[in-house]
Amino acid sequence: MRFGVVVFPGSNCDTDAYHAIKDVAGVQCEHVWHTTTDLSGFDAIVLPGGFSYGDYLRCGALARFSPVMESLYGFVEKGRLVIGICNGFQVLLEAGLLPGAMLANDVLEFRCQWVNLKVENNKTPFTLLYDPGEVIRFPIAHGEGNYYAEPDVLDELERTGRVVLRYVDGSGRPTREANPNGAARNIAGIINEKGNVLGLMPHPERCAESILGGEDGRRVFLSMIKSLESGALASR
Amino acid sequence: MKFRGTVTIWLKEGIFDPQGAAVKGSLETMGFREVEKVRIGKSIVISLEAQGVEEAGKMLEEMAGKLLANPVTEAYRIDVEEEKAGADR
Numbered sequence: 001m002r003f004g005v006v007v008f009p010g011s012n013c014d015t016d017a018y019h020a021i022k023d024v025a026g027v028q029c030e031h032v033w034h035t036t037t038d039l040s041g042f043d044a045i046v047l048p049g050g051f052s053y054g055d056y057l058r059c060g061a062l063a064r065f066s067p068v069m070e071s072l073y074g075f076v077e078k079g080r081l082v083i084g085i086c087n088g089f090q091v092l093l094e095a096g097l098l099p100g101a102m103l104a105n106d107v108l109e110f111r112c113q114w115v116n117l118k119v120e121n122n123k124t125p126f127t128l129l130y131d132p133g134e135v136i137r138f139p140i141a142h143g144e145g146n147y148y149a150e151p152d153v154l155d156e157l158e159r160t161g162r163v164v165l166r167y168v169d170g171s172g173r174p175t176r177e178a179n180p181n182g183a184a185r186n187i188a189g190i191i192n193e194k195g196n197v198l199g200l201m202p203h204p205e206r207c208a209e210s211i212l213g214g215e216d217g218r219r220v221f222l223s224m225i226k227s228l229e230s231g232a233l234a235s236r
Numbered sequence: 237m238k239f240r241g242t243v244t245i246w247l248k249e250g251i252f253d254p255q256g257a258a259v260k261g262s263l264e265t266m267g268f269r270e271v272e273k274v275r276i277g278k279s280i281v282i283s284l285e286a287q288g289v290e291e292a293g294k295m296l297e298e299m300a301g302k303l304l305a306n307p308v309t310e311a312y313r314i315d316v317e318e319e320k321a322g323a324d325r
Contacts, residue, residue, distance in 0.1 A: 058306055065303070094306065101308035103247075104254045148251065148309055182252070 001228055004032040004042040006088075008063045013049035013085065013205060020208040021046070025221040034066040043228050044081040045072065047088025049141070049203060059102060059144045060090030069095055081125055081224055082197045086142055089189075089199035098192055098199045099157070100149030106182030110143040114214070115180055115202060117188055118168040121161045124191055125227030126198045129219040135172045136216040138202035140180060145201040147183040147190075154184055165189035165200055238319040239284055239292035245305045245312045246277035280304055283319060292316050 005017045014031060022029040032045070039045060053062035063069070069091075076082055076097060084092040092098045105111055114137050119130040130136065149157070157163050165188040169178040174186035181201075189200030204217030247253050253275050260274040282299070286292035296314045305312040 057304070061303065061306070093308075101306050103251065103309060106252055106254050108254055108258050150308075 001027050001044075001225065002042050003027060003029040003044045003046065003224075004039065005029060005046045005048055006032045006034060006068055007048075008034045008050070008052035008066060008091075010052045010054055011048050011050035011087070013087075013203065016203075017046045017048045017085065017205040020205040020218070021221055024208045024218060025225060027225055032068065034063070034068050036068050037071050039068070039071045039075045042075070042080070044083070044224055045075060047082070047084040047091050048205075049086030049088060052087055052091060055087075055144075058094065059087060060092075060094040063087075063091045064094040072097075076192075076194075076197055079194065079196050081228065083126060083220070083224070084197075084199040085203055085205065086140075086145075086201055089201055090144065092197060092199045097197050098190055099153050100147055100184075100190070102144045103146040103148050103182075104144050105142070105146050105180070107180070110141075111145070111180045112139075112141040113180065114139050115188070116168050116170055116172075116178060117165045117202060118172050118174070119164070120166055121164045121191070123161070124164055124195055124198065124223075126191070126220055126223050127164060128227060129223045133172065135168060135170070137207065137214050138204060138217055139206045139214075140202045142181070142201055145181040145183060147181075147187045147201075149184060154187075157187075157190055158185070160193070162191050162193070163187055163189075164191050164198060165202070237286060237288065238321075239286055239289065239316055240319045241282045241284065241292060241296040242315045243280045243282065243296060243300050243304050243312055244277060244315070245280070245300075245310050246275055247309055248311050251309055289316055289318065 003021045007014045119134045122130045167179045167186040179186045204220040207214035207217035255276045256274040263271045
């Protein structure tokens with residue numbers, strides 16, 4: 001089993017993701033330079049956080065036209081797993097692999113803090129090791145995490161269980177106060193229709209071991225590994 | 237022929253613009269109580285070679301639709317003019 005972490009110019013969470021996968025979750029992992037066009041040797045791809053292409057024009061907009069993205073469409077089509085974290089989520093939105101767009105936080109602040117998240121759907125390859133409705137703690141660090149989509153798109157996401165993670169308070173309620181950036185319906189993470197592409201603003205790789213202050217993020221990677229082992233999605 | 241296209245991009249009506257709201261607050265602090273709304277966008281100036289104004293406009297339209305603006309959240313307007321030789325901007 002082989003994971004790849006894409007490195008765009010300006011990515012800065014690539015090494016954290018690599019460490020969480022290789023050293024903490026314990027599977028093979030490689031860095032994938034953004035000019036790579038062959039992803040055939042990988043089972044899962046991570047689009048990491050950071051400021052790809054300086055976040056110029058719009059977050060994720062320029063990364064979308066990286067050579068590696070062309071191959072990523074085929075990778076997704078084959079049912080392999082893709083996770084976009086923070087800037088990686090923004091890239092997935094710009095690439096049209098997930099619906100909606102990111103706006104600037106409505107709070108006039110870059111938000112760097114821990115948040116409570118509710119696992120709204122644990123029947124995904126990325127969350128299967130969490131309990132349904134479990135409240136977990138991840139860190140966030142972003143200035144543009146205010147998820148936006150038209151109301152009918154949001155309704156469709158809700159109706160089909162594609163809202164995977166939501167910002168909540170300690171008791172699991174999606175209050176306005178628990179929403180760090182103004183995201184529509186407190187959405188922190190969504191999945192595509194096929195169920196093999198997840199985008200989330202919070203950083204699981206930054207809370208994958210206790211020395212980092214939390215271990216809740218580790219199960220994202222362990223879920224992916226378990227899912228790949230069971231071969232539920234792979235159609236190689 | 238050389239053309240200069242200006243692509244002006246704003247957040248769509250109805251989408252909250254935190255930058256505009258912050259600037260509006262500062263303008264009010266300065267004493268401009270008349271200000272009703274501030275929206276901040278961006279302006280991208282592109283010099284390009286094309287057969288005519290129509291072709292230049294078509295290329296700019298494709299650039300704006302596919303990259304310069306995000307159709308989910310942004311609206312844009314394109315203005316094209318012939319770039320005068322020796323003009324400097």
